[in-house]
Amino acid sequence: MRYSEIFGKTLKNIPADIQLPSHQLLVKGGFIRQVSSGRFAILPLGYLVSEKVVNIIDAKMRELGSLRIETPTLHPIEIWKKTNRDQAFGDLMHVVEDHREAKFALGATAEGLMTELVKAENPTYRDFPILIHQFSQKFRDEMRPRGGLLRVREFMMKDAYSFHTTEDDLKEWYQKYFDAYLEIAKSLDLTVVPVVADSGAIGGDYNHEFMVESASGEDLFVKCESCHSAWSLEKLEKDENKKFEDGDACPKCESGALKFTRSIEWGHTFNQGQFYSIPHKANFVDQDGAQKPLWQGAYGIGIGRTMATVVETHHDDKGIMWPKNLAPYKVHLTSLGPSEEVSELADKVYSDFNENGTTVLFDDRNVHPGEKLQDMDLIGIPFRVVISTRSIGGGGVEVSYRDNEKSDVVPASQIADLLNSFYT
Amino acid sequence: MRYSEIFGKTLKNIPADIQLPSHQLLVKGGFIRQVSSGRFAILPLGYLVSEKVVNIIDAKMRELGSLRIETPTLHPIEIWKKTNRDQAFGDLMHVVEDHREAKFALGATAEGLMTELVKAENPTYRDFPILIHQFSQKFRDEMRPRGGLLRVREFMMKDAYSFHTTEDDLKEWYQKYFDAYLEIAKSLDLTVVPVVADSGAIGGDYNHEFMVESASGEDLFVKCESCHSAWSLEKLEKDENKKFEDGDACPKCESGALKFTRSIEWGHTFNQGQFYSIPHKANFVDQDGAQKPLWQGAYGIGIGRTMATVVETHHDDKGIMWPKNLAPYKVHLTSLGPSEEVSELADKVYSDFNENGTTVLFDDRNVHPGEKLQDMDLIGIPFRVVISTRSIGGGGVEVSYRDNEKSDVVPASQIADLLNSFYT
Numbered sequence: 001m002r003y004s005e006i007f008g009k010t011l012k013n014i015p016a017d018i019q020l021p022s023h024q025l026l027v028k029g030g031f032i033r034q035v036s037s038g039r040f041a042i043l044p045l046g047y048l049v050s051e052k053v054v055n056i057i058d059a060k061m062r063e064l065g066s067l068r069i070e071t072p073t074l075h076p077i078e079i080w081k082k083t084n085r086d087q088a089f090g091d092l093m094h095v096v097e098d099h100r101e102a103k104f105a106l107g108a109t110a111e112g113l114m115t116e117l118v119k120a121e122n123p124t125y126r127d128f129p130i131l132i133h134q135f136s137q138k139f140r141d142e143m144r145p146r147g148g149l150l151r152v153r154e155f156m157m158k159d160a161y162s163f164h165t166t167e168d169d170l171k172e173w174y175q176k177y178f179d180a181y182l183e184i185a186k187s188l189d190l191t192v193v194p195v196v197a198d199s200g201a202i203g204g205d206y207n208h209e210f211m212v213e214s215a216s217g218e219d220l221f222v223k224c225e226s227c228h229s230a231w232s233l234e235k236l237e238k239d240e241n242k243k244f245e246d247g248d249a250c251p252k253c254e255s256g257a258l259k260f261t262r263s264i265e266w267g268h269t270f271n272q273g274q275f276y277s278i279p280h281k282a283n284f285v286d287q288d289g290a291q292k293p294l295w296q297g298a299y300g301i302g303i304g305r306t307m308a309t310v311v312e313t314h315h316d317d318k319g320i321m322w323p324k325n326l327a328p329y330k331v332h333l334t335s336l337g338p339s340e341e342v343s344e345l346a347d348k349v350y351s352d353f354n355e356n357g358t359t360v361l362f363d364d365r366n367v368h369p370g371e372k373l374q375d376m377d378l379i380g381i382p383f384r385v386v387i388s389t390r391s392i393g394g395g396g397v398e399v400s401y402r403d404n405e406k407s408d409v410v411p412a413s414q415i416a417d418l419l420n421s422f423y424t
Numbered sequence: 425m426r427y428s429e430i431f432g433k434t435l436k437n438i439p440a441d442i443q444l445p446s447h448q449l450l451v452k453g454g455f456i457r458q459v460s461s462g463r464f465a466i467l468p469l470g471y472l473v474s475e476k477v478v479n480i481i482d483a484k485m486r487e488l489g490s491l492r493i494e495t496p497t498l499h500p501i502e503i504w505k506k507t508n509r510d511q512a513f514g515d516l517m518h519v520v521e522d523h524r525e526a527k528f529a530l531g532a533t534a535e536g537l538m539t540e541l542v543k544a545e546n547p548t549y550r551d552f553p554i555l556i557h558q559f560s561q562k563f564r565d566e567m568r569p570r571g572g573l574l575r576v577r578e579f580m581m582k583d584a585y586s587f588h589t590t591e592d593d594l595k596e597w598y599q600k601y602f603d604a605y606l607e608i609a610k611s612l613d614l615t616v617v618p619v620v621a622d623s624g625a626i627g628g629d630y631n632h633e634f635m636v637e638s639a640s641g642e643d644l645f646v647k648c649e650s651c652h653s654a655w656s657l658e659k660l661e662k663d664e665n666k667k668f669e670d671g672d673a674c675p676k677c678e679s680g681a682l683k684f685t686r687s688i689e690w691g692h693t694f695n696q697g698q699f700y701s702i703p704h705k706a707n708f709v710d711q712d713g714a715q716k717p718l719w720q721g722a723y724g725i726g727i728g729r730t731m732a733t734v735v736e737t738h739h740d741d742k743g744i745m746w747p748k749n750l751a752p753y754k755v756h757l758t759s760l761g762p763s764e765e766v767s768e769l770a771d772k773v774y775s776d777f778n779e780n781g782t783t784v785l786f787d788d789r790n791v792h793p794g795e796k797l798q799d800m801d802l803i804g805i806p807f808r809v810v811i812s813t814r815s816i817g818g819g820g821v822e823v824s825y826r827d828n829e830k831s832d833v834v835p836a837s838q839i840a841d842l843l844n845s846f847y848t
Contacts, residue, residue, distance in 0.1 A: 007491055007554050008545060033544065036500050036528075041541055044491035044556070051492075067431055067468035068475075072578055073497065073530075073561050074518075076460045094498075096520040096530065098565050098577075102460075106497075106520065117465055120457065121432060130431050132468070137497050137561060141522050153522075154496055 001329065003363040008033065008043030010375045020216045022311035023148025025320050029378050031307075038145030038153030040304065045379070048328035050156070053306050054135055056187045056325065057158045060180050066131040066160055071113055073137060074104035079112040082279045088201035094139045106139035109202060111276050111298055114161040118294065119282035125165050128284065129173055133160035135303070147216060149304035150264065150312075156303040163296045165284060167273070170295040174271050177299045181210055181267050184301070188310060189323035192266060195221045195230040198238055202298065204272030209265045214312045217264040226256025233260065264309050267301040320380030321402050324423060329361040331419065332381035336369040336388035346387045349397065349412055358419065377402070383422050385415060425753065427787040432457065432467030434799045444640045446735035447572025449744050453802050455731075462569030462577030464728065469803070472752035474580070477730050478559055480611045480749065481582045484604050490555040490584055495537055497561060498528035503536040506703045512625035518563045530563035533626060535700050535722055538585045542718065543706035549589050552708065553597055557584035559727070571640060573728035574688065580727040587720045589708060591697070594719040598695050601723045605634055605691050608725070612734060613747035616690060619645045619654040622662055626722070628696030633689045638736045641688040650680025657684065688733050691725040744804030745826050748847060753785040755843065756805035760793040760812035770811045773821065773836055782843065801826070807846050809839060 003009075008030040018024050026032045031046030042050055058068065074096065080086040086093060086105065094106040107113070118130055138157040145151050160177065164170040178194065185192040190212050197209040209232055211221045220233040222244065229252045237244060240251050246260040276282065277293040286292050314321045322328070331353060335346035346362070353360040361381060363372050369388070376384055386398040391409050399418050400407035410418065427433075432454040442448050450456045455470030466474055482492065498520065504510040510517060510529065518530040531537070542554055562581040569575050584601065588594040602618065609616040614636050621633040633656055635645045644657040646668065653676045661667060664675050670684040700706065701717040710716050738745045746752070755777060759770035770786070777784040785805060787796050793812070800808055806826045815822040815833050823842050824831035834842065 004550065005489070007493075007542075007551075007556055033541065035496050035537065035541070036498075036526075039496035039498060041496065041537075042494040044493055047492050047494055050494065065429070068471050069431075069468055070466040070471055070474070070580065072459050072463035072465065073563075074460075074463060074578060091523045094520055094522065096518055098518060099515045104460075113459065113465075117457065117459070118431075126428065127431075132431055139497075154498060156494065 001359075001361050003361055004365055006030070006044060006361075008045060010378055018148070020147040020150065020312070021315055022150065022216065022308040025311055025315055025378065026148055026308070029320060029380070032149065038142055038151070040149060040152065042304070045328050046307070049307055049322070049326050050303050052326050053188065053303050054156075054158070057184055057301055058133075058135070060184050060187075061133045061158070061160055064131060064176060064180055066133045066162075069132050069134050071107075071110060071117070071134060071136065073107050075107055075110070075113050077103040077105055079116060080105050083112060083203060083276060085112065085201060085203070088203070092140050092142065092201070094141050107136065108138055108140050109298070109300070110134075110136075110159055111161065111202065111272065111296070112280065115276045115280045115282045115294070115296065118163050119280060122285075124285040125287050128163060128165045129169060130163040131160070131173075133158060133299075138302075146218070147308065149308035150216070151218070152304060155305065158301045158303065160299040161296065162299075163294050165286065165292070165295070167295050170271060170273070170297055174269065174297050177269055177297065178208065181269060181299070181301075185210065185266070187325055188306060189325065190266060190309060190313065193221060193223065193230055193261075193263070195223075195232050196235055197232040197268070198235040199270060199272075202270055202272075203275040204270045204298075205275070207268065207270040210267040210269075211261070211263040212266045212309050212313060213261050214264045214309070215262055216312050217262045219263050219265050220260050221263050222258050222260055224250035224253060224256040225259055226250060227253035229253070264305070264312065266306065266309050268299075270298045272296050272298055315380070318374070319378035322380045322382060324382055327381045328379075329359045329381055330383060330423065331358060331360040332363070332376050332379065332384045333360050334363040334372050334376055334384070334386050336372060336386060338366070339389050341392060342387050342389060345392065345397070345412065349385065349387065349415065356416065383419060425783075425785050427785055428789055430454070430468055430785075432469060434802055442572070444571040444574065444736070445739055446574065446640065446732040449735055449739055449802065450572055450732065453744060453804070456573065462566055462575070464573060464576065466728070469752050470731070473731055473746070473750050474727050476750050477612065477727050478580075478582070481608055481725055482557075482559070484608050484611075485557045485582070485584055488555060488600060488604055490557045490586075493556050493558050494560065495531075495534060495541070495558060497531050499531055499534070499537050501527040501529055503540060504529050506536060507627060507700060509536065509625060509627070512627070516564050516566065516625070518565050531560065532562055532564050533722070533724070534558075534560075534583055535585065535626065535696065535720070536704065539700045539704045539706045539718070539720065542587050543704060546709075548709040549711050552587060552589045553593060554587040555584070555597075557582060557723075570642070571732065573732035574640070575642070576728060579729065582725045582727065584723040585720065586723075587718050589710065589716070589719070591719050594695060594697070594721055598693065598721050601693055601721065602632065605693060605723070605725075609634065609690070611749055612730060613749065614690060614733060614737065617645060617647065617654055617685075617687070619647075619656050620659055621656040621692070622659040623694060626694055626696075627699040628694045628722075629699070631692060631694040634691040634693075635685075635687040636690045636733050636737060637685050638688045638733070639686055640736050641686045643687050643689050644684050645687050646682050646684055648674035648677060648680040649683055650674060651677035653677070688729070688736065690730065690733050692723075694722045696720050696722055739804070742798070743802035746804045746806060748806055751805045752803075753783045753805055754807060754847065755782060755784040756787070756800050756803065756808045757784050758787040758796050758800055758808070758810050760796060760810060762790070763813050765816060766811050766813060769816065769821070769836065773809065773811065773839065776836075780840065807843060
């Protein structure tokens with residue numbers, strides 16, 4: 001891809017009220033644009049990253065045996081009323097009335113809808129477990145959107161749901177999703193700490209938040225340095241019915257000290273027991289012929305928030321440092337200066353990459369070298385090739401890596417080998 | 425995939441008010457389920473087809489040079505007011521008020537939003553053409569949804585937009601999208617007739633609908649048998665300001681007879697000229713330094729409607745007949761009867777397919793052979809393998825094709841060759 005042809009270029013100046021690093025860098029780098037408060041357009045460069053995030057999560061869900069589906073955005077409000085969640089979500093829920101005066105909730109999550117979908121199939125014990133997931137736009141009418149993609153009013157979410165005939169089966173599968181979340185986090189290069197959390201308006205028996213340590217986070221997780229128990233602060237204080245401070249004694253082992261860590265909630269898994277199935281009368285026919293309520297779990301990850309969390313944890317003061325798995329292109333190629341020799345070699349290297357099927361962003365603009373090198377740092381592709389009169393004088397092209405200062409001047413013919421050893 | 429593990433099985437009985445073949449077959453086959461009037465869930469089997477439709481369209485858009493993006497579902501109502509399209513769409517538009525009393529339209533289409541997005545980048549002539557597309561949920565508060573996925577209240581749509589500095593450049597690119605639509609239709613095995621159409625509430629200078637002949641269609645296109653001019657009936661009557669009937673003289677060549685054909689509008693391309701850019705004040709800086717309004721086009725295809733159109737044109741009285749490109753799995757494998765020899769061979773053939781990476785739906789249920797064969801016809805995968813005591817007696821497995829009666833009994837070792845020659 002020629003950078004000159006990309007829609008959405010880097011920006012030098014961004015609004016002063018943009019404060020979090022991920023928000024600043026994703027806007028400056030040309031990955032996202034705000035359309036209205038809490039609503040963002042994902043530009044082509046950002047879409048390439050979000051597509052990789054989606055593919056990593058989708059592949060892991062399919063590996064678990066989950067089947068992908070698609071459900072409507074507008075849910076009949078009656079579905080939400082069955083569990084009083086129209087009240088529990090309250091102002092966070094967008095409601096729309098159609099021209100026949102029927103009311104619909106804009107999906108903030110989809111447990112109720114999925115429970116109705118499963119119920120309508122009149123399942124028997126032979127059909128379980130039922131494992132389904134989707135990637136769809138979710139809506140929360142947040143009071144105060146903040147931090148770019150960290151807290152928004154609508155966002156793409158992977159929501160997965162599992163349905164079971166027994167509590168034991170649900171627990172066993174809950175653990176499989178839990179483990180899958182740890183593996184997904186690893187593929188995304190995120191260090192996560194699962195903590196016991198409050199289920200809030202989603203409901204259920206117990207649940208875990210997968211927290212990523214970050215000064216930009218708005219959550220606190222609490223971990224005992226002795227017994228390693230971990231909670232969200234909210235959940236701990238609710239359970240113990242008292243306030244805690246960093247360094248307080250652990251209420252579980254009573255010996256360790258509690259450590260508070262500022263963090264971002266990246267993902268959330270819920271064991272929802274029969275919270276939905278009983279009010280929804282969502283039953284299955286068991287081996288003995290009896291109708292019994294289902295057991296179910298739900299598992300969510302926001303795609304935009306994942307991108308923001310990765311940027312919060314992978315940047316320096318010059319820009320983004322994408323993990324290899326998520327970089328929008330494998331190579332950032334830049335030519336410096338107006339020399340014809342430089343642009344000929346750059347064109348050749350560019351077409352070689354294209355022929356090999358290596359995705360490459362080629363900054364072919366006729367602008368000041370300083371600007372091109374700054375944009376290269378800002379955009380944050382891990383493997384870089386710079387071609388200049390100096391590099392040609394030194395033997396060919398300069399290969400460098402976003403995450404360290406090291407650079408080598410090598411013949412152009414060696415790029416492919418360096419690239420292979422970097423990406424394997 | 426074992427059919428016993430699929431979520432959403434075939435149905436024997438469906439509501440009597442389901443009348444169109446595609447609606448009947450997609451519901452009976454377990455591809456879709458209605459959630460509320462005009463809103464459908466796409467079940468796992470349906471998702472596999474819709475994913476293929478998306479990939480075919482996306483690949484062709486990327487081949488044109490279009491970049492994929494993602495925009496919010498809720499558009500500030502002010503965007504729609506700039507072209508009075510809140511009035512033009514009227515009751516068809518869903519509007520939601522958030523808890524700060526700000527009004528948003530649920531995206532019915534996105535020209536205004538895209539125009540604002542391009543404008544905000546302060547483009548210069550060097551940045552053009554700008555070619556972008558997305559796949560996103562669209563909303564139309566239809567009075568009378570009908571025909572399952574043919575006319576719905578929300579649907580996944582590919583909407584592409586192109587922006588240009590001159591009218592000539594727009595025309596040249598409009599033609600490229602037009603040609604791309606013909607190629608996409610060919611990949612989908614749809615026979616389309618492009619007709620001059622009315623732009624309705626979308627606005628613009630001229631546009632084409634891509635019509636597929638079908639008795640289930642709710643549109644009529646009109647073609648002159650002599651000069652081959654083609655219009656939507658609506659457009660022809662509007663332009664000529666009179667009513668027409670089948671067989672009337674062509675108003676263009678004045679010699680040919682007009683033929684009316686009932687059809688489905690599958691896709692739509694719009695040359696929108698400066699319909700949006702002028703009221704939006706969406707300008708670019710030209711070579712001479714002057715600010716000039718953009719020229720733009722828009723290009724839409726509904727994913728669900730594509731699936732329905734394919735089924736309308738690819739079925740018989742037993743069920744769906746998926747084109748090779750769109751079949752949810754490459755092979756439908758069925759074992760008949762309780763014999764251990766049969767189930768051992770079927771398991772072996774199934775694991776061979778999985779090892780080769782051939783996608784396969786394996787009907788492993790312990791139900792009556794007649795039911796399995798009926799479901800095989802209903803689901804409509806083009807290449808089928810049936811294993812029974814009789815096939816084993818006859819030499820191995822029975823290979824048959826959904827679109828003809830021919831079947832051969834061959835050794836299991838020959839399946840791969842037959843499959844390769846069928847799919848290439």
